[in-house]
Each structure stands twice: as structure tokens, then as C-alpha cells.
Amino acid sequence: MNTAEQQFLNELDAKLWKAADKLRSNLDAANYKHVVLGLIFLKYVSDAFEERQQALLELFQTDADDNIYYLPREDYDSDADYQQALRDELEVLDYYREANVFWVPKAARWSTLKEKAVLPIGSVLWQDDAGNDVKLRSVSWLIDNALEEIERSNTKLKGILNRISTYQVENDKLIGLINTFSDTSFTRPVHNGEPLNLHSKDILGHVYEYFLGQFALAEGKQGGQYYTPKSIVTLIVEMLEPYSGRVYDPAMGSGGFFVSSDKFIEEHAKEQHYDAAEQKKHISVYGQESNPTTWKLAAMNMAIRGIDFNFGKKNADTFLDDQHPDLRADFVMANPPFNMKDWWSESLADDVRWQYGTPPKGNANFAWLQHMLHHLAPTGSMALLLANGSMSSNTGGEGEIRKRLIEADLVECMVALPGQLFTNTQIPACIWFLTKDKANGLVRDRKKRDRRGQVLFIDARNLGYMKDRVLRDFTPDDIRKVADTFHAWQQGEGYEDVPGFCKSASLEEIKKHDFVLTPGRYVGAPEQEEDDEPFADKMARLTAQLKEQFAESARLEEEIKRNLGGLGYEL
Numbered sequence: 001m002n003t004a005e006q007q008f009l010n011e012l013d014a015k016l017w018k019a020a021d022k023l024r025s026n027l028d029a030a031n032y033k034h035v036v037l038g039l040i041f042l043k044y045v046s047d048a049f050e051e052r053q054q055a056l057l058e059l060f061q062t063d064a065d066d067n068i069y070y071l072p073r074e075d076y077d078s079d080a081d082y083q084q085a086l087r088d089e090l091e092v093l094d095y096y097r098e099a100n101v102f103w104v105p106k107a108a109r110w111s112t113l114k115e116k117a118v119l120p121i122g123s124v125l126w127q128d129d130a131g132n133d134v135k136l137r138s139v140s141w142l143i144d145n146a147l148e149e150i151e152r153s154n155t156k157l158k159g160i161l162n163r164i165s166t167y168q169v170e171n172d173k174l175i176g177l178i179n180t181f182s183d184t185s186f187t188r189p190v191h192n193g194e195p196l197n198l199h200s201k202d203i204l205g206h207v208y209e210y211f212l213g214q215f216a217l218a219e220g221k222q223g224g225q226y227y228t229p230k231s232i233v234t235l236i237v238e239m240l241e242p243y244s245g246r247v248y249d250p251a252m253g254s255g256g257f258f259v260s261s262d263k264f265i266e267e268h269a270k271e272q273h274y275d276a277a278e279q280k281k282h283i284s285v286y287g288q289e290s291n292p293t294t295w296k297l298a299a300m301n302m303a304i305r306g307i308d309f310n311f312g313k314k315n316a317d318t319f320l321d322d323q324h325p326d327l328r329a330d331f332v333m334a335n336p337p338f339n340m341k342d343w344w345s346e347s348l349a350d351d352v353r354w355q356y357g358t359p360p361k362g363n364a365n366f367a368w369l370q371h372m373l374h375h376l377a378p379t380g381s382m383a384l385l386l387a388n389g390s391m392s393s394n395t396g397g398e399g400e401i402r403k404r405l406i407e408a409d410l411v412e413c414m415v416a417l418p419g420q421l422f423t424n425t426q427i428p429a430c431i432w433f434l435t436k437d438k439a440n441g442l443v444r445d446r447k448k449r450d451r452r453g454q455v456l457f458i459d460a461r462n463l464g465y466m467k468d469r470v471l472r473d474f475t476p477d478d479i480r481k482v483a484d485t486f487h488a489w490q491q492g493e494g495y496e497d498v499p500g501f502c503k504s505a506s507l508e509e510i511k512k513h514d515f516v517l518t519p520g521r522y523v524g525a526p527e528q529e530e531d532d533e534p535f536a537d538k539m540a541r542l543t544a545q546l547k548e549q550f551a552e553s554a555r556l557e558e559e560i561k562r563n564l565g566g567l568g569y570e571l
């Protein structure tokens with residue numbers, strides 16, 4: 001992405017967020033996100049539909065031997081008949097489905113929303129199939145009607161679009177949002193007079209992701225249930241390299257890992273010499289989420305980006321109602337709730353997933369880990385964000401489970417993360433990377449070496465920067481440093497231990513540390529620069545410096561006393 005495109009997106013983010021934030025006066029973040037994200041979705045499907053319409057209109061009128069869409073003018077008696085035929089053809093549903101474009105009925109199109117929203121309440125909008133007048137009840141009703149029409153016409157979207165009438169948003173505020181989105185060019189963007197090479201899907205996908213992050217910040221702890229910071233998601237995806245295969249997230253939130261996997265394929269297309277659109281056909285995504293509204297957010301996120309998905313028949317508890325019982329995925333990634341307490345049911349007592357030991361009833365960390373292992377293909381790889389305690393805890397049998405995982409040689413890499421990365425928790429976190437086959441492996445045309453009996457430890461606690469007073473973030477260079485270290489170790493080319501940062505340890509070394517997996521135990525301290533200044537010289541220099549500082553301190557003390565005395569206050 002070039003500078004102009006990035007500036008356009010940054011300015012767009014700020015503009016749209018400012019408009020959306022006006023709703024905060026009468027709605028909390030947990031509610032107004034559904035209003036705003038619903039409008040973003042409507043704008044997207046309508047823009048994509050209109051883009052397809054324009055392409056079809058051109059095809060209908062282009063005389064070419066290989067153009068099966070061509071409608072010859074001479075087949076019609078008049079221009080009026082020909083124009084009517086074109087309009088009729090543009091309303092044929094199959095033309096849109098064949099291009100994987102959602103069908104948008106007339107009542108749900110953005111042009112209809114913009115035109116009808118400003119009419120007085122009670123105005124006749126159109127006639128229904130029975131010929132009865134349909135009148136405007138409210139702007140929120142108009143939007144809900146559009147969402148309902150889209151669901152009815154696209155089975156893939158059935159049950160995933162949140163209605164907004166329940167939130168009782170004032171008509172003028174909704175009209176303001178509609179106007180703001182209308183004034184923004186998503187199909188033919190221009191920045192400072194320069195046309196940009198950005199598609200509607202890319203822009204709206206970016207906006208959707210930005211808004212999810214902003215809502216997560218606004219909601220605090222609750223928001224973290226559906227949003228994992230982008231840089232952490234990117235780090236995991238860059239390390240796992242999901243070029244093809246089945247990708248699974250059992251605690252998917254809003255689907256950040258799937259979006260990042262999609263972007264990963266796009267961003268590496270040039271260096272890997274493949275067509276991104278074709279490569280994406282080799283990826284399939286599977287997810288599960290217990291929260292009904294978050295489940296819908298994820299489905300909308302996928303729909304906006306054109307990612308085909310299988311999120312099960314419904315939102316459901318991953319442990320109690322596994323929506324993908326037979327799935328064996330090539331890549332499993334997740335950021336489940338840390339140290340989840342209320343997860344246990346007696347029906348889980350003898351569950352087949354607890355191959356390495358029954359997890360404690362008061363903490364689901366090792367339940368998530370073993371659930372993911374259960375769904376991992378024989379040659380698959382997985383990454384799991386967990387609280388730091390998972391690396392060393394012996395509570396409730398966790399230490400024994402961890403020991404068995406290590407002895408089974410399933411642990412490939414441990415990454416310790418810096419603090420303040422998450423919007424919803426200050427608990428220090430780490431990433432577990434596991435694989436069922438360390439003997440080999442292949443990433444596109446790159447062969448992995450035999451890594452049996454070894455675990456890579458990476459201490460990334462000193463990486464990153466403070467993006468604001470509260471949150472830390474990784475730079476692209478930070479992500480590249482960790483990912484490149486991991487890949488070099490996997491391939492056996494260009495890797496070396498770096499004190500204070502990374503260490504390849506044997507299972508025997510880990511055993512000596514009582515099967516504790518905290519990277520700091522293994523990487524050691526960073527190498528210190530050699531100090532070649534003689535001790536006597538250094539002491540003389542430091543003593544002289546200290547004498548000067550004492551003298552300055554005494555001078556400042558006398559000055560303060562004098563100033564206070566002048567005010568009538570003696571010390």
C-alpha cells in the first residue's frame with residue numbers, strides 16, 4: 001500500500017469515526033457498534049451490487065465473439081424497448097450469484113435508503129406485492145427493512161444481520177450517518193485529485209476492522225471478547241504461514257485470524273509468484289463463537305471481505321457443543337478468554353479431547369489447548385494465546401499436562417509477549433506454538449528441518465512501542481524479527497541463539513527446569529557491551545560528577561530558602 005492510499009484510509013477512518021461517535025450521547029459502545037457496523041455492511045453490499053451492475057451493463061452492450069452477455073440492439077423494435085430489456089436483465093439474480101455478489105433488492109439499495117430516509121414520517125415509499133402502500137415508520141425501520149430484504153434474498157446471510165430498531169436511535173442521527181457514508185467514494189476513491197487503486201471491498205473491510213478496534217477500546221474489558229489486537233494476530237499468521245489448507249479458530253470473536261490469513265496471501269503474492277485470488281481458493285475457514293452478537297459480527301466481517309466461511313449452524317459453546325466435531329485443520333489459531341473459570345460441565349469428565357490430562361475445573365487454559373490439538377491435522381500447526389501462568393503453573397494438574405505435552409514433543413515454540421498489548425486485560429501473555437510433526441514439514445517450496453527434541457524460546461518482552469499512554473503495539477519490524485527467527489530455526493538456515501532474545505533448547509534442558517516453559521529461563525540476559533574504562537579512572541570521573549551534583553543541590557537549596565524568606569516563610 002502506497003502513502004496516498006494509507007493517507008486516504010487514515011482520513012476516512014477519522015471522518016467516519018467522528019460521525020459514528022455522535023451516537024455515543026444516547027447509546028453505549030456495546031449497542032451503537034451494531035448500528036454503525038450494520039450501516040457499513042449495507043453500504044458494502046450495495047456498492048458491490050452496483051459495481052456488478054455497471055460491469056453487466058457494459059457487457060450487455062459490447063459486441064464481441066466471446067461475450068455471451070451481449071444483447072443486440074437490432075433484436076428490439078425501439079430504443080425504449082431496448083433500454084427496458086437492459087433494465088430487466090440487470091435485475092436477473094443469477095448474474096450476481098455467478099460473480100459471488102450478494103443480491104440486493106431495490107428496497108435495500110443504498111440509493112433507496114438515501115432517498116427515502118429524508119422523507120416525512122408517514123410518506124408512501126412503495127407498494128408491496130399485494131398493492132398496498134408501504135409507509136415510512138422511522139429511519140431505523142427503513143434500515144431494518146433493508147437488512148431483512150437482504151437476508152431473505154441471500155441464504156448465506158440468514159440470521160446474521162442485527163436489527164437496529166431496538167436501540168431507538170433518533171431519525172436525524174441516522175440520516176446524518178447515511179449522508180456521511182453516502183459522501184464517501186468507496187468504488188472510485190480519489191486522494192488529492194489522484195485516483196487510488198483501492199477496491200470497495202478493501203476500503204470497507206479496512207473501515208470495518210478499524211471500527212471493531214475502536215469499539216473494543218470504547219467497551220474496555222467487554223470489547224476484548226471479540227477483538228484481538230491486529231499486530232498480535234498478524235504476528236501469529238506470519239509465523240504459521242497459512243498459504244493453503246483448513247484454518248480453524250474455536251474462539252473466533254469477530255474473525256480477526258481469518259481476515260489476517262486472507263491478507264497474508266495477498267501481501268505475499270508478489271514475492272511467492274502466485275495469483276492471490278487463485279491462492280485464496282485453497283484456503284477454507286472454520287470458526288466457532290458462543291456469543292450470538294459476536295458470531296454475527298464475524299459473519300458480517302467475512303461477507304464484507306468475500307471470504308467463504310463455515311461457522312457452524314449457530315453460536316455455541318465450543319466445549320459443550322462442538323460445531324465441527326470431525327474437523328482436522330491444517331492451521332488452528334485462537335485467543336480464548338484467559339484463565340476462564342466457568343467452563344466446566346460434568347459431561348466433559350471423560351471427554352476424548354483430554355488426551356494429556358483432564359484440565360482443572362477452575363481454569364480452561366489447558367482445555368483450549370487440548371481442544372485445539374484434538375482438531376489439528378497430523379501435519380498441522382497451531383498457535384494459542386494464553387496467560388503467562390500457563391507456562392509454569394502446577395495448579396489443578398496443569399503442570400502434569402504441560403509435562404506430557406513436552407514429553408510428546410508437541411511444543412515447537414514459546415513466545416513471551418510484552419505487557420499492555422490488550423484492550424481488555426493487563427494479564428501478561430504468551431503464545432504457544434505446537435505441531436504434531438516436528439520431523440519435517442513444507443511451506444510452499446520450503447522444507448522444514450527435523451526439529452524433534454528441540455523447542456525454540458523467544459523473549460519478545462522488550463519489543464514494541466507505546467502507541468498511546470495505555471497500549472503497546474508491535475512495529476512491522478518487530479513482527480518480522482520474531483517471524484524470521486522462527487522460520488530460520490525451522491529451516492536450519494541462518495539461525496543462531498541470541499542472549500536475551502532467543503534460544504533453541506533441548507527437551508533435556510527443559511526437563512532440568514521442571515518442564516517450565518517461560519522463555520526468560522532459557523534465553524538468559526542480553527550481552528553487555530564491554531567496558532574498557534579502567535576502574536580507577538571511572539571512580540575518579542564518577543566522584544567528580546557526584547561532587548558537582550552535590551554542589552548544585554546545595555546552591556538550589558539556598559536559593560529556595562532565600563525565596564521563601566522573601567515571602568515571609570523561614571525554614
